[in-house]
Amino acid sequence: MSSFSTTGDSLRQIGDEGFYVVNEVVSKRLGHIPIIKGDFHLLPAKVQRFVTEKVELMRPRGIYICDGSQNEADEITNKLIERGMLSPLKAYENNYICRTDPRDVARVESKTWMVTPDKYQTVTHTPEGVEPIMAHWLAPNDFSSELDSRFPGCMSGRIMYVIGFSMGPIGGPLSKIGVQLTDSNYVVLCMRIMTRMSPAIWDSLGDADFVRGIHSVGVPRPVREKVINHWPCNPDRVLIAHRPAEREIWSFGSGYGGNSLLGKKCFALRIASNIARDEGWMAEHMLIMGVTNPQGHERFIAAAFPSACGKTNLAMLEPTIPGWKVRVVGDDIAWMKFGADGQLYGINPENGFFGVAPGTSHKTNPMAMESFQKNSIFTNVAETVDGEYYWEGLEKEIKNPKVEMINWLGQKWHIGDAGKAAHPNSRFTAPAAQCPIIHPDWESPKGVPIDAIIFGGRRPEGVPLIFETFSWIHGIFVAACLKSETTAAAEFTGKSIMHDPFAMRPFMGYNFGQYLQHWMDLAKAPKGEAARKVPKIFHVNWFRTNKEGKFLWPGFGDNIRVIDWIIRRLDGDDSHALKTPIGYVPTEGSINMDGLDPVKWDELMSVPKEYWQEDVKEVRKFFEAQVGIDLPAEIRRELDEQEKRIAAM
Numbered sequence: 211m212s213s214f215s216t217t218g219d220s221l222r223q224i225g226d227e228g229f230y231v232v233n234e235v236v237s238k239r240l241g242h243i244p245i246i247k248g249d250f251h252l253l254p255a256k257v258q259r260f261v262t263e264k265v266e267l268m269r270p271r272g273i274y275i276c277d278g279s280q281n282e283a284d285e286i287t288n289k290l291i292e293r294g295m296l297s298p299l300k301a302y303e304n305n306y307i308c309r310t311d312p313r314d315v316a317r318v319e320s321k322t323w324m325v326t327p328d329k330y331q332t333v334t335h336t337p338e339g340v341e342p343i344m345a346h347w348l349a350p351n352d353f354s355s356e357l358d359s360r361f362p363g364c365m366s367g368r369i370m371y372v373i374g375f376s377m378g379p380i381g382g383p384l385s386k387i388g389v390q391l392t393d394s395n396y397v398v399l400c401m402r403i404m405t406r407m408s409p410a411i412w413d414s415l416g417d418a419d420f421v422r423g424i425h426s427v428g429v430p431r432p433v434r435e436k437v438i439n440h441w442p443c444n445p446d447r448v449l450i451a452h453r454p455a456e457r458e459i460w461s462f463g464s465g466y467g468g469n470s471l472l473g474k475k476c477f478a479l480r481i482a483s484n485i486a487r488d489e490g491w492m493a494e495h496m497l498i499m500g501v502t503n504p505q506g507h508e509r510f511i512a513a514a515f516p517s518a519c520g521k522t523n524l525a526m527l528e529p530t531i532p533g534w535k536v537r538v539v540g541d542d543i544a545w546m547k548f549g550a551d552g553q554l555y556g557i558n559p560e561n562g563f564f565g566v567a568p569g570t571s572h573k574t575n576p577m578a579m580e581s582f583q584k585n586s587i588f589t590n591v592a593e594t595v596d597g598e599y600y601w602e603g604l605e606k607e608i609k610n611p612k613v614e615m616i617n618w619l620g621q622k623w624h625i626g627d628a629g630k631a632a633h634p635n636s637r638f639t640a641p642a643a644q645c646p647i648i649h650p651d652w653e654s655p656k657g658v659p660i661d662a663i664i665f666g667g668r669r670p671e672g673v674p675l676i677f678e679t680f681s682w683i684h685g686i687f688v689a690a691c692l693k694s695e696t697t698a699a700a701e702f703t704g705k706s707i708m709h710d711p712f713a714m715r716p717f718m719g720y721n722f723g724q725y726l727q728h729w730m731d732l733a734k735a736p737k738g739e740a741a742r743k744v745p746k747i748f749h750v751n752w753f754r755t756n757k758e759g760k761f762l763w764p765g766f767g768d769n770i771r772v773i774d775w776i777i778r779r780l781d782g783d784d785s786h787a788l789k790t791p792i793g794y795v796p797t798e799g800s801i802n803m804d805g806l807d808p809v810k811w812d813e814l815m816s817v818p819k820e821y822w823q824e825d826v827k828e829v830r831k832f833f834e835a836q837v838g839i840d841l842p843a844e845i846r847r848e849l850d851e852q853e854k855r856i857a858a859m
């Protein structure tokens with residue numbers, strides 16, 4: 211029998227919150243835990259049990275059941291303004307800025323764990339002494355002690371918010387429900403933008419199971435250390451742990467989005483990829499865009515680039531060649547499933563954009579700019595005395611270039627001063643529905659038909675602007691070899707090229723060899739279903755540089771020129787592709803360059819033999835060290851074949 215029961219309504223004011231208690235949870239051990247908002251009795255029984263168990267563990271001073279309403283958001287926002295955590299950006303409507311503790315600015319890959327009874331459910335068989343980089347494993351016993359040293363009493367003196375949310379349109383066949391508990395009201399406001407949060411969740415859920423998220427900033431009251439920028443966090447004790455079998459996430463010590471908005475990377479990628487494997491679909495770090503050509507025919511494309519490598523920008527691109535139209539379905543995560551008709555369909559499980567601010571401007575990404583003119587939250591950007599946001603990349607667009615600002619560290623700052631205005635991983639959080647080019651079908655429950663998948667990364671050297679892979683399996687091989695220069699989205703400093711297979715290294719939810727096998731298996735339709743029409747797979751590189759380190763390709767809106775070539779390939783145009791050892795590249799003249807400053811075609815498109823000889827050796831080492839016996843034989847064969855093709859160049 212549960213040690214909890216609930217009592218009826220009572221009305222009183224508690225603490226300094228000024229909220230009224232409508233009912234309360236009674237624990238034999240803890241006494242009365244006031245429900246500050248919402249009706250506990252209306253939660254599904256399983257959610258009630260989840261909440262009461264965690265209340266007993268984390269001992270908040272009150273429970274706040276969120277309904278996702280505007281009133282609720284206003285109430286929380288006002289509270290945060292009072293406390294100094296948020297401030298309004300007066301130049302816009304309902305836009306707010308906040309600065310984090312400077313130690314809490316990005317995902318912490320090294321403290322992110324998958325907890326499975328068998329190590330090899332999580333990681334591949336790496337040789338003695340080789341630390342797996344794709345997923346980090348924590349043994350259940352070790353997890354228990356990590357948990358015990360953090361969570362008991364961690365919400366003491368704080369309010370626990372209960373957030374019911376749907377990833378994907380509520381009730382849709384590809385959608386999933388989660389419940390996140392958190393003691394951060396910043397997280398509540400951001401989850402309200404990033405997920406679908408409404409009382410309809412509880413009706414849709416009924417008795418069914420849900421993904422459980424438990425999040426605490428890890429600063430119980432009374433607070434022992436000084437809180438910086440009104441941003442409580444506990445950087446030394448950060449832990450982001452997932453129990454895939456239990457569909458459960460435990461996040462401690464960080465308020466930064468990628469660590470704390472549990473619907474996003476933790477649920478929609480790490481946990482969902484486990485569900486997807488069990489249920490025969492895919493959860494990927496991909497944008498989805500609809501592209502209409504001048505003839506009026508629309509195609510949907512999914513694309514995976516590592517963090518801060520251009521997904522948001524590609525998803526919303528404003529074409530620089532006439533007649534083309536791009537509309538965004540999603541900018542970061544795609545859940546995709548083959549239909550019985552053999553077509554792959556994809557949804558964007560999110561409800562908002564959590565985008566990189568620096569580099570975003572009317573020139574590079576006007577549609578993102580339009581999306582965050584209201585109802586948005588900016589984290590770690592600079593603020594001008596006129597109440598505008600500012601970051602690197604807006605130099606030419608700011609009204610008054612001499613204006614005084616407060617930089618992300620809270621110091622007075624002007625353009626030209628030392629240091630940066632905004633943290634390189636500063637972010638905007640904006641409702642997707644506000645994007646002027648949001649696709650009319652972006653909330654279609656069954657998803658949009660995906661005809662091509664693009665992979666890419668930041669590759670200063672050797673990798674052509676675009677190539678098409680030879681087959682589904684060769685495409686999987688190319689995605690497994692994906693590499694990119696490190697960015698500020700995680701804790702790595704300095705620029706080095708890292709492996710980031712499928713742009714999923716930080717988000718891998720299970721053994722990478724099995725993940726590859728799952729991708730391969732998806733090509734085969736189950737009995738009774740139409741043969742699967744697997745998407746064509748491409749690789750792009752917007753970031754190749756010349757000897758001076760300058761980008762050879764203008765990128766952004768001009769990337770439509772590459773998409774145009776891709777779509778012609780989908781349409782069966784065979785006349786404009788040259789076979790190379792790594793795939794098909796465009797023949798010179800087959801990419802529309804009208805109106806562009808001259809581009810150094812050879813430097814941009816070449817496939818240098820020496821570079822690729824080195825690359826294939828390096829990839830072989832990587833596979834041996836990081837995938838080992840878990841590497842499917844077919845993928846090893848692709849490597850062998852590619853090596854032979856390169857040798858014969």
Ligand SMILES: Nc1nc2c(ncn2[C@@H]2O[C@H](COP(=O)(O)OP(=O)(O)OP(=O)(O)O)[C@@H](O)[C@H]2O)c(=O)[nH]1
Pocket residue numbers: 515516517518519520521522523524541542564565566567568569570574699752753761764765766769
């Ligand atoms: N040179 C160049 N830079 C680009 C291009 N596209 C994006 N960028 C820059 O890359 C950075 C990150 O781009 P985003 O589109 O936000 O990256 P993302 O893949 O959505 O990142 P996450 O949200 O971290 O997953 C920004 O500073 C952009 O300005 C491009 O085509 N060329």
Ligand SMILES: O=C([O-])CC(=O)C(=O)O
Pocket residue numbers: 316317467468469474475516517518542564699700
């Ligand atoms: O998770 C985050 O912090 C933001 C993001 O999209 C990424 O890093 O890929």
Ligand SMILES: [Mn+2]
Pocket residue numbers: 495516517518542
């Ligand atoms: Mn991302």
